[in-house]
Amino acid sequence: MKIKALIYILTGFFLFSCNDLDLNPLSEGSSESWNANASELDMSVAYLYDIDFWDAELTRTSTSTSLSGYELEWTDRYTDDWTARASLSDITGGTINSQSSFVTIAWKYAYTCIAAANQVIVSLDKAAESVSESKLKEYEAKARFARAAQYARLIFLYGDVPYYTNVLSIEEAFSLSRTDKQTILEAVYADYDFAAEYLPITYGSNELLFPTKGAALAMKSRIALYMGDWSVARDAAKACMDLGVYELHPDYSTLFLSKTKNATENVFAIPRSVGLGIYIPRGGRAKEPITRIAGGFCNGGPSWDLFSAYLCEDGLPIDESPLYNPHEPFKNRDPRCTASIVEFQTPWLGFMYQPHPDSLTVLNFNTGKYQSNADSRGVGQYASYNALTWKKKLDEDWLDLLTDPDNRIIRYADVLMIYAEAKIELGETDQSVLDAMNQVRARAYGVPYTDTSSYPAITGTNQDELRKTLRIERRMEFAFEGLRYADLIRWRLAEKALNTPIYGMLELDDLRERVVKPGLWFFPSTPSIDEDGVADFSGMHQAGQINLLVERQFDPSKQYLWPIPANEILINKNLTQNAGY
Structure with a gap:
């Protein structure tokens, strides 16, 4: 895997790079002449799958680019699933703004990958004489998959964003305005469809870095679900399921460990390897x-x-x-x-x-x-x-100097849940919905989903009740995987869940006197759980049995979208800011 083999000299500079400016030493290759053969295309495409663009966790590499050092939020710290003593993130504290570091860096990463993908796509004809047409289609499919994934993330987080598919001059870059997110969504679908047509169903062991046909279908289903496009989500997820190449890992607790490599549940994952210098330190x-x-x-x-x-x-x-x-x-x-x-x-x-x-x-x-x-x-x-x-994801490997679990972008359990949710929202509840949800739940119990006497199988078909059940199921299944934030945003539950207090234990003397001594350890009583799965601990707090650590704050008038980075607004008069920022 040549994950770090190619840097900006081959793919452009940062966001809105200019291909007309060739400032690189000739010995390092020219962006004008690069991608003229299979070897160069291999490196260019491998760069698109550099873990920096896809990392859901904290990775450090032994070879670095000028992008290295970016720490994506590798947990659910933006959500109600996370407690960090009495501190808050910019999102849970309501302090997100156009200069928040993650706002700027997420934008930069996405557009850097997009620029690199566009460079590959527009230069494919250079290799037409030395590379077969089918191989060129595969290169294009890999590039369009990467571009689609980055635009999908941008429109979910920021709404309308600049959209382009060519290689821009500086003048062109600084004149771009925002494109309607629905227009971009259709383009994302087209890119994923192309990828699904020309990517293989499986690869050999030396090409695990790259997406497959199933990955394109799964990622299409995810952004369709996130954007409320239920029929597209349903059909793409079902097509992925029908490939018959994925299955749930038999043991939920070991799936996420570094020793579990290339699980059949991985629909799309970027492999890590200590030997290749890609690891979590x-x-x-x-x-x-x-x-x-x-x-x-x-x-x-x-x-x-x-x-x-x-x-x-x-x-x-x-x-x-x-x-x-x-x-x-x-x-x-x-x-x-x-x-x-x-x-x-x-x-x-x-x-x-x-x-x-x-x-x-x-x-x-x-x-x-x-x-x-x-x-x-x-x-x-x-x-x-x-x-x-x-406990999830962690084991003794984390106590070593380095650990290298697969970086899972999407797994089969998510595809099953996407299919079920889309069908529920369409009012198409049938046995296939129950089967999809029960496969996920039964795996947790270590039993076949058809053995309904061995686990609490989901049987009801009422749309409202099933919607509630699915949302709780997603929370249990995907905790600590970075999906909760998107769920809260798309379900419009953030304004409830992220405007609740974070509670913790009393200070030591009070804890012993009010909780331990009366025999109330660990929880003094049972919190109530509302219809959205949000817990209410206020009764225990009012009784003086727990501490209020800090109040979450989420402003629904603006925080369902992130702001456009301030530096982008400053350098481009055609960019407008999201409301409230």
């Missing part, structure tokens, strides 16, 4: 979800909101199920709960995890001895403020 944010006793910070992790969203084993929410006990809140829950959040008094990363304030020592399984418990507020004041810590 231990430092920085990679240490954020790791427990303090294991060498991490444990200052960012699952929220009580997420924890309370997991259903019980009877398929009911915690405020309706007789199986739920707030003092033993991990018991009798959907298996994805304990696969995603570390259960108390269980081994984790070489130590017993027990955040109880009186558990001042815990067992170190590596030494067989007890040691001071850095994950208890009774020992460390910076231990998890809500006692919860992530």
